[in-house]
Amino acid sequence: MSNQLVKRADLKPGEVLCTYCTAKCCRYFALPLDKPKKWEDFDSIRWYMTHGRVSVFVDEGTWYLMIHADCKYLLEDHRCGIYEDRPAICRSYTTDDCEYDNDALYEKFFESPEQIWEYAEAVLPPRKEKKSAGSTMSVELPVLGSV
Numbered sequence: 148m149s150n151q152l153v154k155r156a157d158l159k160p161g162e163v164l165c166t167y168c169t170a171k172c173c174r175y176f177a178l179p180l181d182k183p184k185k186w187e188d189f190d191s192i193r194w195y196m197t198h199g200r201v202s203v204f205v206d207e208g209t210w211y212l213m214i215h216a217d218c219k220y221l222l223e224d225h226r227c228g229i230y231e232d233r234p235a236i237c238r239s240y241t242t243d244d245c246e247y248d249n250d251a252l253y254e255k256f257f258e259s260p261e262q263i264w265e266y267a268e269a270v271l272p273p274r275k276e277k278k279s280a281g282s283t284m285s286v287e288l289p290v291l292g293s294v
Contacts, residue, residue, distance in 0.1 A: 155248065164242040170225040171246045173218040180210040186274055189267035193260040203263060205255040 153167045180203070183189045192212075195201055200215035220228040227233055257263045 152248065164245070164247055165226075168225060168245075168247050170218075170221055172240060173221045173225075173227070175213055175215045177204070177211040177213045180212050182208075182210050183267070186267065186271060189263060189271070192263050193267075196257070196260040196263060203255075203257045204253040206253050208254070 153164075155164065158164060180192065181188070183192055192203055195212055196203065202213045202215065204211050204213060218227075220233075222228045227237070255266070257266065
């Protein structure tokens, strides 16, 4: 296997692009999300992002949850360890438009819960403060260092 990035157009007849790749397609999966429109939607996305190597991106207007996790059958040489018995989704995948030479530039890309929350604060109206039912009393909490 070569570490050199070979252009698709330079492949010889019968040569497989995967020979030159580090198996980007086998190192994550992404699932579409409903476009967040309210605080609760962004809060759910923020929760997803607290669970390990997770990011969110927007591509062509569609929001996606990206789970960064290598396939358990990916070999050290970036080949599939169960190629002949791989899942249907893998069988249908082609290198025609794969990410081999894609720089993965998205309309939006969020890598942390803090980033998604900051974005929500920028695009949504301010949150309304919740009041206790039947209570008009205001309670002040002590500030650290002042007693």
